[in-house]
Amino acid sequence: xxxxxxxxLAQARDALRKGETTSKDLTEACLKAIEGAGAxxxxxxxxxxxxxxxxxxxxxxxxxxxxxxxxCGLPIGIKDLFCTKGVxxxxxxxxxxGFKPEYESTVSQNLADAGAVMLGKLNMDExxxxxxxxxxxxxxxxxxxxxxxxxTPLTPGGSSGGSAAAVAADLCLAATGTDTGGSIRQPAAFxxxxxxxxxxxxxxxxxxxxxxxxxxxxxPMTKSVRDAAIMLEAMxxxxxxxxxxxxxxxxxxEAALTGDIRAKKIGIPREYRMDGMPDxxxxxxxxxxxxxxxxxxxxxxxxxxxxxxxxxxxxxxxxAEASSNLARYxxxxxxxxATLDEGDGITEMYEKTRAEGxxxxxxxxxMVGTYVLSAGFYDAYYNRARRVRTLIKKDFxxxxxxxxxxxxxxxxxxxxxxxxxxxxADPIQMYLNDVFTVTVNLAGLPGIAVPTGTDAQGLPLGLQxxxxxxxxxxxxxxxxxxxxAAGFVAKPHKWW
Numbered sequence: 001x002x003x004x005x006x007x008x009l010a011q012a013r014d015a016l017r018k019g020e021t022t023s024k025d026l027t028e029a030c031l032k033a034i035e036g037a038g039a040x041x042x043x044x045x046x047x048x049x050x051x052x053x054x055x056x057x058x059x060x061x062x063x064x065x066x067x068x069x070x071x072c073g074l075p076i077g078i079k080d081l082f083c084t085k086g087v088x089x090x091x092x093x094x095x096x097x098g099f100k101p102e103y104e105s106t107v108s109q110n111l112a113d114a115g116a117v118m119l120g121k122l123n124m125d126e127x128x129x130x131x132x133x134x135x136x137x138x139x140x141x142x143x144x145x146x147x148x149x150x151x152t153p154l155t156p157g158g159s160s161g162g163s164a165a166a167v168a169a170d171l172c173l174a175a176t177g178t179d180t181g182g183s184i185r186q187p188a189a190f191x192x193x194x195x196x197x198x199x200x201x202x203x204x205x206x207x208x209x210x211x212x213x214x215x216x217x218x219x220p221m222t223k224s225v226r227d228a229a230i231m232l233e234a235m236x237x238x239x240x241x242x243x244x245x246x247x248x249x250x251x252x253x254e255a256a257l258t259g260d261i262r263a264k265k266i267g268i269p270r271e272y273r274m275d276g277m278p279d280x281x282x283x284x285x286x287x288x289x290x291x292x293x294x295x296x297x298x299x300x301x302x303x304x305x306x307x308x309x310x311x312x313x314x315x316x317x318x319x320a321e322a323s324s325n326l327a328r329y330x331x332x333x334x335x336x337x338a339t340l341d342e343g344d345g346i347t348e349m350y351e352k353t354r355a356e357g358x359x360x361x362x363x364x365x366x367m368v369g370t371y372v373l374s375a376g377f378y379d380a381y382y383n384r385a386r387r388v389r390t391l392i393k394k395d396f397x398x399x400x401x402x403x404x405x406x407x408x409x410x411x412x413x414x415x416x417x418x419x420x421x422x423x424x425a426d427p428i429q430m431y432l433n434d435v436f437t438v439t440v441n442l443a444g445l446p447g448i449a450v451p452t453g454t455d456a457q458g459l460p461l462g463l464q465x466x467x468x469x470x471x472x473x474x475x476x477x478x479x480x481x482x483x484x485a486a487g488f489v490a491k492p493h494k495w496w
Contacts, residue, residue, distance in 0.1 A: 004029035006170045009074055009227040010254075016062055016073050023062070023073030026173070027055040027117050030075045033171045034119065039496040042156075042166040044080060044138045045088045045121035051075065054117040061115055070254070071234045072115030077166045077175040080121045081128055081159075082108045082218075083207040087118075091209040092136040093126045095357025096335045105207025106239045107176060107218045114234040119172050123162025126359045127326065128180055128211040131433035133161025133187075134419060135361040143191060143416050144169035144492040148458040151495070154416040157187030157433075163221045164191040168492060174222040174231050178208060180215045181314055182437025185449035188221055189411035189462030192451040192490060194228045194483075195221045196476070199469045200444035201246035204239035212321035213244075215314075215441045225450065225480045229253035232472065248470060256473035259481040262296030266478070267404040271307035272436060274413065280455040281410045288408055288452055288463045291485035292478075302404060304395040307439060309388045314438040315431060316372050316385035322362075323369025329357060364427065393443040400468050406478050407466040410436050411449040415459035436464060446472045448479045452486035460490065 004026050007015065015021045031051065034043050058073035083089045083101040090096040104112070112118070123141040125133055132155040133141040143156040144165055156165040160177030164187035167175050177184040179197035188195030196219045203218040210216060220231035233253045239245040268289060273282075293299050331337035331353030338352035358366065372381035399407065413435055422430050440447035446469070449462040463482065467475030 005033045005173070007173060008223040009071070009173050009230050010224070012074055012173055013070055013230070023055040023058040023117060024052065026073065027051050027075045027119070030119055030172050037169055037171055037496050040142045040144060040165050040169055041139055042123055042141050042162045042169065042171055043077065043120045044123045044162065047087055047118055047120045050087070051117050051119050054112070058115045058117060069114040069234065070230050071111060073117065074173050075117040075119050076111065077119050077122045077163060077172040078108055079160055079163050079176050079178060080124050081178050081209045082176060083209070084108055084118065084121065087121060089121070089209070090137065091127050092124045092138055093357065093359070093362070094137045094336055095329045095353070099335050103207060106204035106237065106241065107208065107235050110237055111176070111234055116234065122166055122175055125159035125161065126362050127209065127322070128159035128178055128183055129322070129361050129365055130158040131182070131186060131430055132419070132422065133158040135359050137359065140419050141165050142419065144496065145191060145416060145459055146493070146495060152418045154459070155190065155419050157190035157416065159183040160187050160195070160221060164188055164193055164195070167191070167193045167221050167223060169496070174220055174227055176218060176235070177221045178216055178218050179441065180211050181318060181434045181441050184219050184221060185437050185447055185464055186412050186433055188449040189451070190416040190460070192460030192488065193221055193223060194225055194448065194450055195219065196228045196232060196448040196472070197440065197446060198232060198236065198472050199446045201244050202236050202470070202472065204237060204242040204245050206239055206241040210325040212318040213325060214321060215318060217441070225476060225483045226254060226257060228448070229257055229476045246470070251473045253473050253476055256477050257480045258477050259484055261292065261478055261481045264297045264405040264478065265300050265403050266292050266297045267300050267302040267399055267407040269302050269304045269307065269407060269409060271304050272409045274435065278414055280415070280461060281413060284453050284461050284463060285410050288482065291482060292408060295481050295485055300404060302399050302407070304399065304439070306388060306391045306395050310392055310439045310442060311431065311435055313385040313388040313392070314434065314442060315368070316381050317389065319365040319369030320373050320382050321369070323366045323373060326358070326362070326366055329354065331357070389442045392439055396443045396445060405468070406475055409464045409466065411462040411464040412436065415455045415457070415461055440466055445469055446475050448475055450479050450482050450486070451488040452482065453488065454490060
């Protein structure tokens, strides 16, 4: 078999079980693809020896039993936010340079236990703060897609930009991502891949470097909805080490992929029609509505009245939690420590270490967070944002209580933009990339981005489906129906 790296998880799993290939061959194909893809800057810490070790162990496991887990022998990439034992885990920040954890995050451990093969660590925005992968200490990850007739390098989205680029360019069969305000779904939409953020509490956060603890959630980034179902099941578990982990059985997500959405009610929120939204996004949304209707779903107009407050509430809550979480990076215990001048004390060490270790975007958010948590502004900003968050969640609860099964919206306000094109823009312009996704994090709901079309320049566009809490199985089935109807098969033309 040729081009083994171009397979998805389901196809590769079936090929392994039929004896048509081996994990060793799959892994070698991916490692070769990674070697030739330096221009994408997707993989930032390479672990080829570990990968081949795990591939050999997986082949033995597959030989010895028909009961091997679905992920056994499948090569994947791990976002640099997940701590991996003995492998650099920097969260794309200078402040964690040289940090090699002596422990494994629960999610990456679950995947390793299932026999998945880690190829290396993937690029991302520093501490997951960004929508374009331009805040990374490793430099920009680059989208494998290009505008028709142009060679402008494009963003793969953020913060899981390296994961999205690696999956879209077939450097790995799938990858882990994390989503705090859209950091799985936006890059998935920008790269023509599938990304799901499960319900908050479905995947353990233990061993994942924290950005905003009440919003962060890990999830898979894959080549198809079926692959997302396979990988999500392997990633999820109850974890007593994570106080926010839900003690719920993990369903067989793949078995739920019937694609039968007859009699399902799909909500279309009128508040998601934004001023200035590109025609391509509006047309894509209308096409998606028509596809779901043709598949037998009932389309219902709904109102989520507090949507307009979601972005400002998110950009108060997320930086507030970040400023608290990032206070631990002080140059004392691990990571980078600034060189001190004679006479400098502990205060100077903190100041210099944090000034050198944190990039401008992280500094900006830490300062905003510290401001909204300060004595004079706590009630005016932080508490008010928390109240808005409760109202946003209630909007969704009311919609679901009225019989809505899932909600269909755009995933992003545009296709992928060029790297550097937003550099001089107001930071708020960049934050607007999260306009369709942050509500899902604030309400703790599951959301999935599915590629459904391309714009006039040939760039992929995605739609988002939002599901009821803990009903990822149902959400995946609806996403599968959308995927089947859209028939998106486009791939980036290889230029790297």
